[in-house]
Amino acid sequence: MEEYAVIVDNITMKFNLSTEKVDSLKEHFVKFLKRQNSNEDFYALKNISFKIPKGEPFAIIGGNGSGKSTLLKLISGIYKPTEGAITVNGSIAPLIELGAGFDPDLTARENVYLNGAVLGYSRRFMEQSFKDIIDFAELWEFVDVPVKNYSSGMYARLGFAIATIVKPEILIVDEILSVGDVSFQKKCEQKMNDLLSRGMTLILVSHDIEQVKKMCSKAIWLNRGMLIEYGDVDTVCSRYMQNS
Amino acid sequence: MMPYIIKFWKYRELLYQLVIRDLRVKYRRSVLGYAWSLLNPLLMMAVISIVFSYMFRFEIDNYPMYLLTGLILYNFFNEATTLSMSSIINGGSLIRKVSLPKYIFPLSRTVSSFINLLFSLVAIIIMFAITWTPISWTIIFFPLPLIYLFIFALGAGMILSVLSVYYRDIMHLYGVILTAWMYLTPIFYPAHILPELPRALMKFNPLFHYIAVFREVVLYGQVPTLRSNLVCLAFSITSLLVGLYVFKKAQDKFVLYL
Structure with missing residues (x-):
């Protein structure tokens, strides 16, 4: 068995701001006539390397625009890095946002199956887990209501319930716990602790330093695409607090 | 190859769900629902046959059937490619947030259009009954041109x-x-009325070949020759290979443009 769940090896993620704005033939043609050179490179992440050990709760902290979400998208395979390589050992719940695959016009029941399909789970598995999902999300009352009528808390609850039903080896959690109420936050923390005790790797992105300290053992701190600090959660957090 | 098959198998449920959703969306809030797949080509056929029976006359036996067979195949190609074209853009909200095989979007659109095509085949059966066209045993070959066309689309x-x-x-x-x-494409006119140059160029029109083979087996009781099968297959395979190549090259960058 590998020692690390995720190995991030010297990755750089570059966005070209100007070409990604152009999306029609007409604009390409105009640009060609004007002979514009497009050199508006933006480095969302620069030379980042770190390793996440298996079965450990790991935090990514940093201010807005520091590259946290880009890093998550790279780890979950939505983006491919411009340079460098990422190795992921184990199944990953490929969710960046809870309820990402929801169709607002469908009911919770239909969305559970759709979302399960998006995550690549079989129908039979979803049928077996359906009761557990709705139990956990506490949504039996609203199970046949289209999710567009849900509150954001209900949305997040359903999303979290689906994402954790599979017992993924790696779970990525991006700022979601701020949505639900206190009792649901507790429930989520309990569920994550439960999964952690079974050897799951948790990657948590949060602004909430207290929560990070409570849940995680290692952390990295990103600022403007650079890795500032990497190591023990208390050291990283205290340096982050001092500098912001 | 094996990892691709395993991944496809893993996501078969997603394909199924997307196809069901496409079909539901298409007929949402319509009273007649799936009957439209059948009525649409029949009505189109009625309108065009009336127009062309009075305005221009072509020497074609059983003109309504000739027209219908061409229309149904063309309609499928039209619908499948038009829907596939916007499939990645429409799937943007998923592609930006979840890692999944992206070819599933154009594939699901093509499959759902193909299911519509199968529904509209009932229109052909109805016309067989109405026009008392004799049915030849060669009709059992009808899936062949449809499969070729599916791959091409x-x-x-x-x-x-x-x-x-x-x-x-x-x-x-x-x-x-x-x-x-x-x-x-000779959908509502016969190929032989074309002047020499366009008729020579017709060899390069894939739709012409698919429709010709379909008419041969359904209307004219002919077994398609090996040659015409190979021509159809060549167009289909080329289209698929180019499609896969272009898609594979571009798919990692989609997400930046959506």
Whole structure:
């Protein structure tokens, strides 16, 4: 068995701001006539390397625009890095946002199956887990209501319930716990602790330093695409607090 | 190859769900629902047969059937490629947030259009009954041209879905191309009335071959020759290979443009 769940090896993620704005033939043609050179490179992440050990709760902290979400998208395979390589050992719940695959016009029941399909789970598995999902999300009352009528808390609850039903080896959690109420936050923390005790790797992105300290053992701190600090959660957090 | 098959198998449920959703969306809030798949080509056939029986006359036996067979195949190609073209853009909210095989979007659109095509085959059966056209045993070959056309449309749809991500105005242009393509394909006129040059160029029109083979087996009781099968297959395979190649090259960058 590998020692690390995720190995991030010297990755750089570059966005070209100007070409990604152009999306029609007409604009390409105009640009060609004007002979514009497009050199508006933006480095969302620069030379980042770190390793996440298996079965450990790991935090990514940093201010807005520091590259946290880009890093998550790279780890979950939505983006491919411009340079460098990422190795992921184990199944990953490929969710960046809870309820990402929801169709607002469908009911919770239909969305559970759709979302399960998006995550690549079989129908039979979803049928077996359906009761557990709705139990956990506490949504039996609203199970046949289209999710567009849900509150954001209900949305997040359903999303979290689906994402954790599979017992993924790696779970990525991006700022979601701020949505639900206190009792649901507790429930989520309990569920994550439960999964952690079974050897799951948790990657948590949060602004909430207290929560990070409570849940995680290692952390990295990103600022403007650079890795500032990497190591023990208390050291990283205290340096982050001092500098912001 | 094996990892691709395993991944496809893993996501079969997603394909199924997307196809069901496409079909539901298409007939949402319509009273007649799936009957439209059947009524649409029949009504089109009625209108065009009336127009062409009075205005221009072509020497074609059983003109309504000739027309219907061509229309149904062309309609499938039109629908499948048009829907596939916008499939990646419409799937953007998923592609930006979840890692999944992206070819599933054009594939699901092509499959759902193909299911519509199967529904509209009932229109052909109805016309067989109404016009008392004799049915030949060669009709058992009818899936062949349909499968060729499916593969061709899938490849074309993949190419278009990639193009439309980078150049959104392709969508408007493609509508014009489709109209031109329809008039350049012998759907409502016989191929032999064409002047020499366009008739020679017809060899390069894949839709011409698929429709010709379909008419041979359904209407004319002919077994398609090996040669025409190979021609059809060559177009289909080329389209699919080019589609897969273009798609594979572009798919990692989609997400930046959506």
